[in-house]
Amino acid sequence: MIPRTAPTSIGPAQALAEALTAEYAAIWAYGVIGVHLAEGARQAARSAEAAHRTRRDALILQLSGGGGQVPADRAGYALPYPVTDRTSALKLAVEIEERTAGHWRAALPHTTGADRNRALAALTDCALRATRWRRTAGVTPITVPFPGRPV
């Protein structure tokens, strides 16, 4: 599972590597989530997964271009709880987005310029998807004051 809080005393490459690991886990999780959703929400899950794949690919390019370590994907990730129905699937979707947002947020202090703007765009996209999933799940409020901030 994606760690809930990202380490604070890390460098830029390490921060982006953590974000990449979070993206791997998000992509994997959406495979589990999608099968429990009806068509409309399933389509949203597919779009979310595609967005995470795009971020993943960009990160792999960026990290390998910088000569840094590119963490490998794993065959599977531990779920925080069993995902057996629509309710638990939507709950996991919200959690995946918030945790991935947390890793992009943790990259912000370690980046500047275009890299920081990319990290902010990724954080914002995760926060928006978390909000939409809360709306789909009927959870209120559908927003949080500080997306990605460790709780």
Add this chain to the structure above:
Amino acid sequence: MVLTCPVATGRTTQHQEAAGHSRRNLLRTGALVALGGAAVPLAGCDLFDRGDDRSRGPDPLEPLAAESVALEARYRAAVAAAPDLTDRLTAIADAHRAHAEELRKVIGRPAPSGSPAAAPTLAATDPDGLVAELRQAEKQGRENAARACAAAPGERAALLGSIAAARATHVEALA
């Protein structure tokens, strides 16, 4: 130690804050020399000073903090005008208040005096119009926060990123 620190930081007390403003006003009229540092206690110079750039003039995050305060006020005014919107808007108003509080902590000095928050003016009177107006304000606010995040030193970037992302989710929530 004391002499290495610029005066008129206006950081720790209301008195200093007022002095800081008068100094800036004088700066604008070109009468800097007249004031010197005499009117301002040479306090607040310690190991925790964060450098000259931030102790001169207003903090670059003041506009964003003021915007959070103003956004909260607009939401409260909208709820007062259309109580049916209470459930939808209260959490967002609370978020803006939380943002303002966190920004104030990061800025590390009281809100500038002499800039009382203007009473929010809402053009619309019907719920749909109010929501549309707030949504437009959030869009602008999101852009402002993203710009502040891009320009900020690393230690402020995470908070500003969360504020920009939160404002984006407010736009979504009001859709």
